Amino acid sequence: MHDHTHHHPPHGHRHDDSMADLLDLDAEIHRTYFEELLDRVAGGLTRRPGTVVDIGAGTGAGTLALARRFPDAQLVALDLSTDMLGRLRRAADHNGFADRVRTVEVDLDAGLPDVGSVDLAWAALSLHHIEDPDTLLRQLFEAMEPGGTVVVTEMESQPRFLPDDIGIGTPGLEARCHEAAASRGWNTYPDWSDNLHRAGFEVMEKRHDELGVEVDETARRYAHAMLSRTRSGLADVLATEDLDTLDRLVAHGPESVLHRTDLSVRGSRTVWIARAAKEDS
Structure with a gap:
């Protein structure tokens, strides 16, 4: 089984507390950036999303940000790690989102699980860990409502x-x-534009963002x-x-x-x- 279904920092693939803490720290210091990104995504949606899927949810920072930004949506968090998903569920409960967040433990190399009809999919630093991303994107496209949106982010370089x-x-x-x-x-990935096109998606925007935070x-x-x-x-x-x-x-x-x-x-x-x-x- 491959450690391909949650995003993680470089140099190691262990499911341990130190990695989980690091993911949470990354989300905390970049919270303003991701809130602005979600605002930009929301501005381009054709309707309010009913079902949002977080692909490779990790500790759930993205899931919780999506839950805050789309208060009427149901969230489905997909990840391979039992420990990560447990941490996510505790965070969702602590933030009052337990009734809107469903976690699914899954190896995405085996395919997309049944997530229902999807309005918005979020793949933050995770898609390059999938062995056959084209198949996953095609499955995601089939699960999408017409006009549904997928957002893929990748880290261009290490911090x-x-x-x-x-x-x-x-x-x-x-x-x-x-x-x-x-x-x-480390972190090798293609220009996902071609993969998205092959799966049936129309790329609305591709952008490069420089990140800097106060020390x-x-x-x-x-x-x-x-x-x-x-x-x-x-x-x-x-x-x-x-x-x-x-x-x-x-x-x-x-x-x-x-x-x-x-x-x-x-x-x-x-x-x-x-x-x-x-x-x-």
């Missing part, structure tokens, strides 16, 4: 936190980490968590000096990202918004 020269180790650490991850096929305690925790996973995930490919530098960055001393004054949080997303171009039955 960037540090300047080239951080005063310890050899300059260019972060670039070397990103190169090492790329050599292992606060949450952003520092996010950087610490990301670099910690980088350290563990690339331990067998990075030079000893770079591993030592990462150890100092994720420790709790003055050189740690928890305390550095040169820390920043930058990233990017590509977004595809497509519509099910089919006639009303």
Whole structure:
């Protein structure tokens, strides 16, 4: 069974609490961006969605954002991880959405489960983990109401936190980490426009968004968590000096990202918004 049905950060595929925490931190620091994205999506809908499907829901940050933005919709959250879905259900209950959120544990490589008639589908950082995305998109198209919308987002590059020269180790650490991850096929995905067209969707918009957030305690925790996973995930490919530098960055001393004054949080997303171009039955 493949770990393909929830989005996750680079360098590791474990279903563990640290990854879940990282997903939640990512959602927290980018909450304003995703709320603005949902507003843009909502502005292009032909009607209020009745059923919204979150493909690769993870810990449910996207599911909850969709529930807030579309208060009349029923949400179906799909993921492979029992632990992630349990965390999602607890969060939905805590936020008062338990009666509108249904979780389905599923390996999407085996196909789309019965989700009923879909008005809006959300695939955030998840579609590239599917072994046969064309089949999944065709199944999604068949489940779509005429004029239904699918939104796909991908991370264009790994988050960037540090300047080239951080005063310890050899300059260019972060670039070397990103190169090492790329050599292992991290986050490889195509331009989903062609796949969406083949499935029957009409791509209404494709856009590139640069993300930057204010450095606060949450952003520092996010950087610490990301670099910690980088350290563990690339331990067998990075030079000893770079591993030592990462150890100092994720420790709790003055050189740690928890305390550095040169820390920043930058990233990017590509977004595809497509519509099910089919006639009303």
